[in-house]
Amino acid sequence: MLFSKLLLPTLKDAPQEAEVVSHKLMLRSGMIRKVASGIYTWLPLGLKVLKKVENIVREEMDNSGAQEVFMPMVQPRELWEETKRWEKMGPELLRIKDRHDRDFCLGPTHEEVITDIIRDNVKSYRELPLNIYQIQTKFRDEVRPRYGIMRGREFLMKDSYSFNIDEESLQETYLIMRETYKKVLERIGLEYKISAADSGAIGGDSSEEFHVLAENGEDTIAISDSSEFAINTELLLKDGEDISTLEGKPSPDGNGTIQIKKGIEVGHIFKLGKLYAESMKASVLNSDGNASTLFMGCYGIGVSRLVAAAIEQNHDEKGIVWPHSIAPFDINIISIGYDKNKDIAKASTDLYKELSEMNYSVLLDDRKDGYGVKIKDSELIGIPLNIVIGKKFTEDNEVELIGRNGETSTNPITEIKTILDFFKNK
């Protein structure tokens, strides 16, 4: 991709509407633009990152044996009345009418739609367990959207729903999803904690939250300083007790003492049990030939929120520092004098082709600007590796490598292999 052709409106100053660092950087780096409160357009650079996260989630879901579907965003009132949620849910459920005056809502979640599909199309325990997922836009008319993508009203989410014949099978699927989420977060390269959680409005038996640790996190979690243990502090506090009193207390799991950390909730896994299956009469025949109500689980991971969380955890004063796994481009070729010096232009283009053929995603900064402008933009948008072709190339046939982490080296342009080793070893 040529930088000069990219719709990449970077900003020197953050718009005053942005408060938290991920919001500021997403606006400044030209990833997103606001359309209305809590509603955003993803521009090309942002979409590249979003798609990378989405693909990691999809691959790990497929590996886990789950099957992808795509459900409608617009859902009829009748389905929501079956679970009584049409009445129970407040204004966060955005209700609309069609031209025939029929009631619909924009889906904030999809238990009703998927359960309807399964009860109509699955008749035997032999077809279970099933774990069905989608990656789709959700709409929740939040009381107060904030922090940009982190807490938008419209957001991209992977939601999956498992259908099991009994509690043991549900437990198995639950643990598979737990492992799958760990793999997703590890592949992206984020530091996280899993904490026991209040299962909240969705209801059900038990649930755990996946938190990406970051200073600006909305949630406060208590972790043990010497074990894997983590818990949402809401579950530890007695009435009127202050969070600060927890710090230093013995950890409830008996290992070490409590530390208080801020986290961004990016995933939540629930065992729903028979909650929705009962109200929607979803059952299959068991091995005895009797109707048996299904056990369900639901498992959500915020794809768009993960993008914001990755920035909250990985940035510096210059801009974003993407984990390689989700960087919008692997390499940026900073070509100084591209428009004037034919040798530099040719060397840059040749290198661009060569690296592209090796399956790296490469950006070539062919703009008429100087080194300062180009490196600043590259640092802002967080490209892991820059290759500078300029004066040193004309003089000594050498290029400079600048990692986003600060590492640099100078090499003859012919040593592509060295360049890539440098890249891979970071």
Place this chain on the structure above:
RNA sequence: CGGGGUAUAGCGCAGUCUGGUAGCGCACUCGCUUUGGGAGCGAGUGGUCGUAAGUUCGAAUCUUACUACCCCGACCA
């Protein structure tokens, strides 16, 4: 929904108190010189001053109402 704040060019801001017909920096366009840390000179483009009504000879500025957006709280994945 309660409390606080903001709204002037794509972004950041000044001008509002004390009314006189809109300005600065960056960005953008053209030319020339530059090109290894956000370049220089010159010439330009771009704004119904959030919306509506009112006061006034005259409103970005004063009055009233409304809207949008942001922050804190409550709520929530």
